[in-house]
Amino acid sequence: MSKIDLTGQKFGRLTVICDAGRNRGHVLWRCACSCGNETIVFSGNLRNGKSRSCGCEHAEKARRRWLHKHKANPSPYLADRYEGGSIEDLEDLIR
Numbered sequence: 001m002s003k004i005d006l007t008g009q010k011f012g013r014l015t016v017i018c019d020a021g022r023n024r025g026h027v028l029w030r031c032a033c034s035c036g037n038e039t040i041v042f043s044g045n046l047r048n049g050k051s052r053s054c055g056c057e058h059a060e061k062a063r064r065r066w067l068h069k070h071k072a073n074p075s076p077y078l079a080d081r082y083e084g085g086s087i088e089d090l091e092d093l094i095r
Protein backbone atom coordinates (compact mmCIF):
# COMPACT_ATOMS: atom_id res chain seq x y z
CA MET A 1 0.00 0.00 0.00
CA SER A 2 1.54 3.29 -1.02
CA LYS A 3 1.25 6.30 1.19
CA ILE A 4 1.32 10.02 0.67
CA ASP A 5 4.48 11.67 1.96
CA LEU A 6 3.42 14.59 4.17
CA THR A 7 6.92 15.46 5.45
CA GLY A 8 7.34 19.22 5.75
CA GLN A 9 3.66 19.98 5.25
CA LYS A 10 1.75 22.18 7.65
CA PHE A 11 -1.65 21.43 9.16
CA GLY A 12 -2.80 24.19 11.46
CA ARG A 13 -0.11 24.45 14.14
CA LEU A 14 1.51 21.17 13.16
CA THR A 15 4.46 20.68 10.83
CA VAL A 16 5.16 17.09 9.80
CA ILE A 17 8.70 16.04 10.76
CA CYS A 18 8.88 12.41 9.72
CA ASP A 19 7.17 9.09 9.32
CA ALA A 20 6.27 7.50 12.68
CA GLY A 21 5.31 4.06 11.40
CA ARG A 22 1.89 2.55 11.33
CA ASN A 23 -0.83 1.59 13.77
CA ARG A 24 -3.27 -1.06 12.56
CA GLY A 25 -2.63 -0.12 8.97
CA HIS A 26 -2.96 3.61 9.54
CA VAL A 27 0.03 5.78 8.70
CA LEU A 28 1.36 7.84 11.60
CA TRP A 29 3.39 11.05 11.41
CA ARG A 30 5.58 12.74 13.96
CA CYS A 31 4.67 16.41 14.01
CA ALA A 32 6.10 19.51 15.65
CA CYS A 33 3.52 21.85 17.11
CA SER A 34 4.13 25.61 17.08
CA CYS A 35 3.95 25.55 20.91
CA GLY A 36 7.11 23.40 21.00
CA ASN A 37 5.55 20.01 21.68
CA GLU A 38 5.86 17.01 19.44
CA THR A 39 2.98 14.68 18.79
CA ILE A 40 2.19 11.58 16.75
CA VAL A 41 -0.94 11.79 14.63
CA PHE A 42 -2.80 9.69 12.12
CA SER A 43 -2.39 10.63 8.50
CA GLY A 44 -6.16 10.71 8.05
CA ASN A 45 -6.65 13.13 10.95
CA LEU A 46 -4.13 15.55 9.45
CA ARG A 47 -5.72 15.45 6.05
CA ASN A 48 -9.31 15.84 7.22
CA GLY A 49 -8.41 18.68 9.61
CA LYS A 50 -9.12 16.85 12.88
CA SER A 51 -5.52 17.19 14.08
CA ARG A 52 -4.40 20.81 13.93
CA SER A 53 -2.31 21.03 17.10
CA CYS A 54 -0.78 18.81 19.79
CA GLY A 55 -3.86 19.57 21.88
CA CYS A 56 -2.77 23.04 22.96
CA GLU A 57 -5.28 24.73 20.68
CA HIS A 58 -8.12 22.90 22.40
CA ALA A 59 -6.67 23.66 25.86
CA GLU A 60 -6.41 27.36 25.05
CA LYS A 61 -10.01 27.53 23.90
CA ALA A 62 -11.19 25.67 26.99
CA ARG A 63 -9.16 28.00 29.19
CA ARG A 64 -10.60 31.10 27.53
CA ARG A 65 -14.14 29.76 27.97
CA TRP A 66 -13.42 28.95 31.59
CA LEU A 67 -11.94 32.37 32.36
CA HIS A 68 -14.89 34.06 30.67
CA LYS A 69 -17.36 31.99 32.66
CA HIS A 70 -15.65 32.74 35.98
CA LYS A 71 -15.09 36.44 35.33
CA ALA A 72 -17.88 37.37 37.73
CA ASN A 73 -16.14 35.48 40.48
CA PRO A 74 -12.42 35.67 39.75
CA SER A 75 -10.13 33.41 41.67
CA PRO A 76 -6.46 34.18 41.05
CA TYR A 77 -5.53 30.96 42.79
CA LEU A 78 -7.51 28.84 40.36
CA ALA A 79 -6.35 30.81 37.35
CA ASP A 80 -2.73 30.34 38.41
CA ARG A 81 -3.23 26.67 39.01
CA TYR A 82 -4.74 26.33 35.59
CA GLU A 83 -1.73 27.83 33.80
CA GLY A 84 0.00 24.86 32.28
CA GLY A 85 -2.55 22.43 33.59
CA SER A 86 -5.20 20.46 31.78
CA ILE A 87 -8.91 21.17 31.77
CA GLU A 88 -9.35 17.98 33.83
CA ASP A 89 -7.05 19.37 36.53
CA LEU A 90 -9.10 22.52 36.56
CA GLU A 91 -12.38 20.67 36.82
CA ASP A 92 -10.98 18.83 39.83
CA LEU A 93 -10.16 22.17 41.45
CA ILE A 94 -13.57 23.74 40.99
CA ARG A 95 -15.61 20.64 41.76
Ligand SMILES: [Zn+2]
Binds near residue numbers: 034036037056
Ligand atom coordinates in the same frame (compact mmCIF):
# COMPACT_ATOMS: atom_id res chain seq x y z
ZN1 LIG B 1 0.83 22.58 20.75
